Amino acid sequence: MAKDKTQLLRLIFIDRKIREGMQSGVLANCRSMAAEYEVSTKSILRDIDYLKNQQNVPVEYDPGRRGYYYAEENYVMPAIHINESDLFAICIAEKALRQHEDTPIYGKLVSVFKKIEQSLPDRIMMEPSWISQRLSIIQERRTSIDPHIWETVSLGLRENRFVEISYRKPGYQASGARQVAPYHVVSFQGEWYMVGLCRRRQEVLTFAISRIKAAKLLHERFSLPADFDATQFSERRFGIFKGEESATVRIRFTRQVAPYVREREWHPDQEIIEHQDGSLVLAFPADHFFEVRQWILAWGCGAQVLEPDFLVTSIREELASMIRTYSGAAEEAESAEG
Numbered sequence: 001m002a003k004d005k006t007q008l009l010r011l012i013f014i015d016r017k018i019r020e021g022m023q024s025g026v027l028a029n030c031r032s033m034a035a036e037y038e039v040s041t042k043s044i045l046r047d048i049d050y051l052k053n054q055q056n057v058p059v060e061y062d063p064g065r066r067g068y069y070y071a072e073e074n075y076v077m078p079a080i081h082i083n084e085s086d087l088f089a090i091c092i093a094e095k096a097l098r099q100h101e102d103t104p105i106y107g108k109l110v111s112v113f114k115k116i117e118q119s120l121p122d123r124i125m126m127e128p129s130w131i132s133q134r135l136s137i138i139q140e141r142r143t144s145i146d147p148h149i150w151e152t153v154s155l156g157l158r159e160n161r162f163v164e165i166s167y168r169k170p171g172y173q174a175s176g177a178r179q180v181a182p183y184h185v186v187s188f189q190g191e192w193y194m195v196g197l198c199r200r201r202q203e204v205l206t207f208a209i210s211r212i213k214a215a216k217l218l219h220e221r222f223s224l225p226a227d228f229d230a231t232q233f234s235e236r237r238f239g240i241f242k243g244e245e246s247a248t249v250r251i252r253f254t255r256q257v258a259p260y261v262r263e264r265e266w267h268p269d270q271e272i273i274e275h276q277d278g279s280l281v282l283a284f285p286a287d288h289f290f291e292v293r294q295w296i297l298a299w300g301c302g303a304q305v306l307e308p309d310f311l312v313t314s315i316r317e318e319l320a321s322m323i324r325t326y327s328g329a330a331e332e333a334e335s336a337e338g
Helices: 005-024 030-037 041-054 084-100 106-119 129-134 147-159 258-262 290-298 309-337
Strands: 059-062 067-070 161-167 176-188 191-198 203-208 212-221 247-253 271-274 280-286 303-307
Touching: 005 030, 005 041, 005 067, 030 041, 041 059, 147 161, 147 176, 147 191, 147 212, 176 203, 258 280, 290 309, 303 309
Parallel strands: none
Antiparallel strands: 059 067, 161 176, 161 212, 176 191, 191 203, 247 280, 247 303, 271 280
């Protein structure tokens, strides 16, 4: 009977605990193994039954010492084969966890990873030194999240319960009270966002969890709408926020920066039109333009917005404001020097 990978890790754990018990003289039993592995005693009992009756493992129970042992002292569980690519992937995963080091979920992720790591055979327990020395993952700059707020939002998400939050919008000093049905949580560019139905606005909105100053779980429950599509708030848009009206954005990139644009997918529905002089035009749909505008400005003179017209106007006004800012700063510096 085929068994899943979760059980495979438990079987390795059970084998190790039985051997440790035989060596120490204090045999492992279902209760002690279940408590350490954080599963039910029935799960451990089923696993031992599977080992004994379907895999012919010589495991026996000693009523006097209240624990399990191997009747054949030299019994060895069949080796588990993990190739180099599997080990490499495990080491990459361990490094990737560090990107969440400052978030409330980091401790739980590490705990899960350590269980997997400790269940591996001894011969591949150590991370190859060359991976530590030759491979790095640069962390995204992250916001700070209150662990209590994270747990409250997580519980509301898991149990489909409304959450009352005190939320401070960017640029505002005071926080406003909202009651939100958390539909989805998504991580984007170092920030965690909660997507949910806002009772006050009666529409689905996106809230940065770091801007939630207080949160309380309510007793009232909600049902996730059948037509809710989480991809609308993740991979199928440019940025994280949702706007009211959609428009096609068209941007011309000079030949100097065009290679950097070609090598990455910026939007799943993007279209690239190549020009003979090496420049290109990138087009994609968008419905919220603050993040689009900031991204375009980051390219400097290497990018020129062609449409929509209101985005062209917005960027033109932003550039004019920047010129006034720097011109004023230069005049102040000259006056100070004089």
